[in-house]
Amino acid sequence: MAKKKILVCDDQLEASEEWTARLKAIPLVAKSFEVKSCEPGTLQAQVESLADRRKQVRSEGCWSGDHHFDDLDILVVDYDLQDEDPRSGREIAYLARCFSRCGLIVTLNESGRNPFDLTLVSGLESFADLNIGSEQLSNRGLWQESWKGFRPWAWPLIPAALKAFNKRAKAVQADLDKKVLDYFHFTADVLPHIPRAVLQFLAAGKKKPEDVTFRDFVADSPSCLQAKDRHAEWPDDVLARIAAARLGHWLERSVLPGQNILVDAPHLAARFASLLEKQPPRAATLNTTATLDIASKSGLRYRQLRLHQFVSQDWISRACWYWPKVADDKSVAEVADPWSAASVDQVFCEDVSRFLPAGAAREFVAEVDSSFSRRFVANPNAKEVRKFAEELRAVAYNPIVRLSL
Amino acid sequence: MSATINYQAFRAAVLQTGSRYTIRRPEDLGDTLIPLHERLATTFPVVYSADLDRLFPSTMPGCIDMTGSNQFLHLRPSVKEARFLPVLSIRCNFAQDPVECRLRIALFTVVENVSEGVPFAAIGFRIELAESDGIGWHNYSHLQLIDKFGNHQLPGIRQVPTTQPAFPLDADLASPAGLMLCLLLSLYGPAGVLPVEKRLQGNPAAPKLRATAPLRQASATSGTRSRTTRRPRGRR
Numbered sequence: 001m002a003k004k005k006i007l008v009c010d011d012q013l014e015a016s017e018e019w020t021a022r023l024k025a026i027p028l029v030a031k032s033f034e035v036k037s038c039e040p041g042t043l044q045a046q047v048e049s050l051a052d053r054r055k056q057v058r059s060e061g062c063w064s065g066d067h068h069f070d071d072l073d074i075l076v077v078d079y080d081l082q083d084e085d086p087r088s089g090r091e092i093a094y095l096a097r098c099f100s101r102c103g104l105i106v107t108l109n110e111s112g113r114n115p116f117d118l119t120l121v122s123g124l125e126s127f128a129d130l131n132i133g134s135e136q137l138s139n140r141g142l143w144q145e146s147w148k149g150f151r152p153w154a155w156p157l158i159p160a161a162l163k164a165f166n167k168r169a170k171a172v173q174a175d176l177d178k179k180v181l182d183y184f185h186f187t188a189d190v191l192p193h194i195p196r197a198v199l200q201f202l203a204a205g206k207k208k209p210e211d212v213t214f215r216d217f218v219a220d221s222p223s224c225l226q227a228k229d230r231h232a233e234w235p236d237d238v239l240a241r242i243a244a245a246r247l248g249h250w251l252e253r254s255v256l257p258g259q260n261i262l263v264d265a266p267h268l269a270a271r272f273a274s275l276l277e278k279q280p281p282r283a284a285t286l287n288t289t290a291t292l293d294i295a296s297k298s299g300l301r302y303r304q305l306r307l308h309q310f311v312s313q314d315w316i317s318r319a320c321w322y323w324p325k326v327a328d329d330k331s332v333a334e335v336a337d338p339w340s341a342a343s344v345d346q347v348f349c350e351d352v353s354r355f356l357p358a359g360a361a362r363e364f365v366a367e368v369d370s371s372f373s374r375r376f377v378a379n380p381n382a383k384e385v386r387k388f389a390e391e392l393r394a395v396a397y398n399p400i401v402r403l404s405l
Numbered sequence: 406m407s408a409t410i411n412y413q414a415f416r417a418a419v420l421q422t423g424s425r426y427t428i429r430r431p432e433d434l435g436d437t438l439i440p441l442h443e444r445l446a447t448t449f450p451v452v453y454s455a456d457l458d459r460l461f462p463s464t465m466p467g468c469i470d471m472t473g474s475n476q477f478l479h480l481r482p483s484v485k486e487a488r489f490l491p492v493l494s495i496r497c498n499f500a501q502d503p504v505e506c507r508l509r510i511a512l513f514t515v516v517e518n519v520s521e522g523v524p525f526a527a528i529g530f531r532i533e534l535a536e537s538d539g540i541g542w543h544n545y546s547h548l549q550l551i552d553k554f555g556n557h558q559l560p561g562i563r564q565v566p567t568t569q570p571a572f573p574l575d576a577d578l579a580s581p582a583g584l585m586l587c588l589l590l591s592l593y594g595p596a597g598v599l600p601v602e603k604r605l606q607g608n609p610a611a612p613k614l615r616a617t618a619p620l621r622q623a624s625a626t627s628g629t630r631s632r633t634t635r636r637p638r639g640r641r
Contacts, residue, residue: 189475192452192456192459192460192474192476193450193475193476195453195455195456196453196455196456196459197455260446260450260451271447324450324475327447327448327450327475328475334447335448338444338447338448338557339523339524339525339557339560340523343440343444365430365431365432369453369455371428371431371442371443371446371451371479372443372446373431373432374431374432374439374443404432
C-alpha cells in the first residue's frame with residue numbers, strides 16, 4: 001500500500017528538517033507515512049497559487065488545475081513564516097482547507113512550542129484540524145495508542161483522525177442537504193441542553209441552527225468561509241471536505257469540552273463509576289477508559305450504554321455518549337439513586353490522559369459553559385508523577401490564571 | 406389581568422432570576438460546594454441563564470415544565486445559609502384558567518462524617534398559585550413541603566407532610582410574577598429581590614412587595630436628597 005504523504009513547512013529549513021527527522025524516528029510514522037520538508041523557497045509560491053485559486057473561485061465560481069497540496073494527506077505548517085510568506089499559519093490553513101484537497105492540517109507554534117491549553121476550547125476559529133507546539137509534533141501519543149507522560153486528552157490520534165476525516169468527507173458529500181443537528185442525532189431530548197454559546201457556531205443566514213444543512217453551513221455561516229468566498233459555486237466534494245473539517249473541529253473544540261452535551265469515557269467513568277466494566281473503581285480500572293481506540297470498547301459497559309452512544313463516530317476522535325440521555329437512564333445506578341453513589345477518589349488529568357489520586361493533581365477551570373468546568377492536570381511535584389515530572393515542567397500551561405492556587 | 410400580561414411579567418422575573426442568581430462560576434462556590442454542585446448538575450441538568458429564553462420564549466407558549474424537559478435552574482446560595490445550594494424547577498401554564506404556576510425549590514447540603522445513610526441532605530418546598538377558584542383545600546396561593554424533587558426522593562428526608570400545612574402567601578404576591586419575587590425574597594432578602602422588582606417596573610402585572618417598600622422609599626429619598634444637596638463643582 002502506498003505511503004501517506006506528510007509535508008512539513010517552515011520558513012527555516014533547519015527547523016522543518018529537524019521536525020521531519022523526529023517524525024521519521026517514530027516507527028509507526030516511518031512505516032505508514034512519507035515525510036518531507038517543504039523545499040526552501042517554494043512555500044510562498046505554493047501559497048500564492050492557493051490564493052490564485054481563491055481569485056478564480058471568486059471570479060469564475062470554481063478552480064482548475066493541479067496543486068501540490070491536493071495530494072497531501074497531512075500538511076504541517078508553522079504559524080510564523082515571516083521569512084518566506086507574510087501570511088500566518090492560520091491564513092495558510094484557511095487557504096489549504098478551502099482551495100486544495102489536502103487531508104489533515106496541523107499548525108505549529110501558534111501558542112508556543114510546548115503549550116497546554118487550560119481553556120480546553122481555544123483554536124475553534126482556526127481552520128487547522130490541530131494546533132500544537134513543534135516540540136509536540138513527535139510526541140508518540142499523537143501517533144499511536146500507547147503513551148507515557150505528557151499527552152493531552154484533547155489530541156486525536158493523527159492516523160485515525162486522517163482516516164476518519166476522509167470517511168466523513170465522503171459521507172457528508174452524499175448528505176449535503178441534510179440538517180446538521182439531525183445528522184448528529186441531537187434530538188429533542190438533547191438539543192435543549194446545548195448552550196447557545198455552542199449552537200451559535202452553526203448559525204447561517206437567517207436560518208435557526210436546527211434548520212441549517214451542511215450546505216447552508218459552508219455557504220452562509222460566518223464560522224466557516226470568509227464573506228467574499230461564500231457566494232462561489234463550490235464543487236460538492238470541496239464543500240463536503242470543508243464541512244467535514246469545520247464541523248468535526250466544532251464537535252471536538254466546542255461541543256465535547258464541556259462534557260455536558262457529549263461525554264467521553266473517562267469523564268463518564270469519573271461521574272458514574274458503576275458503568276466501569278471492572279469494580280472497584282481503582283486507578284488501573286479507570287485508566288482502561290482513557291483510550292482513543294474506539295473499536296476496543298474497553299473500560300466501560302458499552303452494551304448498557306449502546307442506545308446513548310454518539311452516532312457519528314467518524315466525527316470525533318473518541319467514543320462519546322449523549323450526556324442528557326445517560327443522565328436520564330434509570331438503569332444506571334447513580335441515576336436511579338444519586339445520593340448513595342460513592343465518589344471516586346481519582347481524578348482524570350487532561351494533560352497526561354490518565355487518572356491520578358486527587359492529591360497528585362492540580363485543579364483548573366476550563367472555559368466551558370458547563371457545570372463540569374473544574375478539571376485537573378498532573379502535579380509535577382507529586383510522587384505519583386515523578387517519572388515524567390521534568391517533562392511536565394517543560395510544558396507552558398496557558399492561561400496560567402485558570403490554574404487554581 | 407390578561408394571561409399574556411401575566412406571562413410577560415413572570416417571564417421577566419424568571420429571566421432576571423436567571424441572570425442575577427444562577428451559578429455562573431462554579432469555582433467560586435468553594436471546596437465543599439463545588440463537588441456538591443457537580444453532583445447536583447449530574448442529577449438535575451443545568452439550564453444556563455443565557456438559554457432560559459428558549460424555555461420561556463417571548464411569545465406565550467402552552468405548558469412549560471422544567472422537570473419534564475429535565476432542565477433546572479441552579480441558584481446561588483443565600484448569604485445567611487451559604488451551606489445550601491438551591492435548585493429551582495418551574496411548571497406553568499398560562500393558557501389554563503386559572504393560570505397554573507408551580508415553583509419547586511430544593512436546598513441541598515453536604516453532611517460531613519456520615520456513619521450511616523447518604524452524605525447529602527435537602528429540604529424542599531413548592532410555592533403555588535391557587536389551584537381553583539371554588540371550594541378546595543388549596544384555593545389560595547400557598548407554600549408546602551415536598552419530599553421529591555425532579556424525579557428523585559430528596560436525600561435525608563424520610564417522612565414529611567406534603568399536603569398540609571399549606572402556608573398562605575401574602576395576598577400582594579398572589580400572581581405568577583409575585584411567586585417568583587416571593588421565592589427570591591425568601592432566599593436573598595429584601596435587598597436581594599429589589600433589583601429584580603425594579604426590572605419589572607412598567608409591567609401592569611408587576612407586584613410591589615411590602616418588604617421592599619422601605620428600601621424603595623429610602624432609595625427614592627436618598628436620590629432626591631443627593632439631587633437637592635449636591636454642592637456646585639469647585640466649591641468646598
